[in-house]
Amino acid sequence: MLDAFSVVAIVAGLVFFLAGTVGLLRFPDAYTRLHALTKADNLGVALVVIGLLPQMDGLLAALKLVLVWLLVMLSSAAVSQLIARSVRRREPCE
Amino acid sequence: MLSAGAFIVLMVALGLVRVARGPGRAERMMAAQLLGTGAIGALLLFGAASGDGAMFDVALTLALLSAFASIAFVKFALRQDHQVPDDDAVEGAR
Numbered sequence: 120m121l122d123a124f125s126v127v128a129i130v131a132g133l134v135f136f137l138a139g140t141v142g143l144l145r146f147p148d149a150y151t152r153l154h155a156l157t158k159a160d161n162l163g164v165a166l167v168v169i170g171l172l173p174q175m176d177g178l179l180a181a182l183k184l185v186l187v188w189l190l191v192m193l194s195s196a197a198v199s200q201l202i203a204r205s206v207r208r209r210e211p212c213e
Numbered sequence: 214m215l216s217a218g219a220f221i222v223l224m225v226a227l228g229l230v231r232v233a234r235g236p237g238r239a240e241r242m243m244a245a246q247l248l249g250t251g252a253i254g255a256l257l258l259f260g261a262a263s264g265d266g267a268m269f270d271v272a273l274t275l276a277l278l279s280a281f282a283s284i285a286f287v288k289f290a291l292r293q294d295h296q297v298p299d300d301d302a303v304e305g306a307r
Contacts, residue, residue: 129214129217129258130217132254133217133220133221136220136221136224136251136254137224139224139228139247140224140225140227140228140247143228143231143243143244143247144227144228144230144231149237149239149240149243152231152240152243153243156243156246156247159247159250159251160246160247160250163250163251163254164250164253164254164257167217167254167257167258168257171257171258171261174261175261180266180269183269183270183273184257184269186273187253187257187269187272187273187276190273190276190277190280191250191253191276193280194276194277194279194280195246195250195280197280197284198246198280198283198284198287199246201283201284201287202239202242202243202246202283202286202287204287205239205286205287205290205291206237206239208291209237209239209290
């Protein structure tokens with residue numbers, strides 16, 4: 120049931136989740152932390168979805184997974200821009 | 214797949230350390246964003262492992278809703294700072 124493609128893609132997604140969490144904990148300032156977070160958001164969920172796509176039995180379930188992925192991409196892009204802008208606004212210009 | 218989902222949950226729990234330790238509100242919000250994304254990924258993996266289609270619906274709803282928390286945070290932070298309002302902040306105050 121679990122073919123090699125799914126395992127490879129899901130493990131790659133897990134690596135990006137790990138990298139995002141470590142970056143969020145270890146990076147020095149807000150911008151680099153945001154950079155690490157968006158890797159976990161986009162690539163982590165994207166690779167997990169790609170890995171799960173061959174396991175779906177129906178077209179509707181596969182479309183639902185793709186819809187989840189598109190929503191995550193859209194909201195993560197918008198939210199990272201908004202958070203970066205609020206951080207930038209709070210710091211005085213140098 | 215269950216272990217992959219458990220790994221994501223563990224990563225998110227580690228990311229919550231940033232909520233406790235984070236110097237600013239933006240860092241705490243980033244950890245909340247990671248929580249939302251990680252929950253989506255874990256729900257997808259658990260749903261595929263258990264064959265329960267309802268979990269995909271929960272992940273879809275979470276993908277829709279998790280963006281709103283961060284957007285509300287940014288609107289609130291911009292309004293509270295009393296700096297030069299841009300059109301977004303004016304729109305939020307309206």
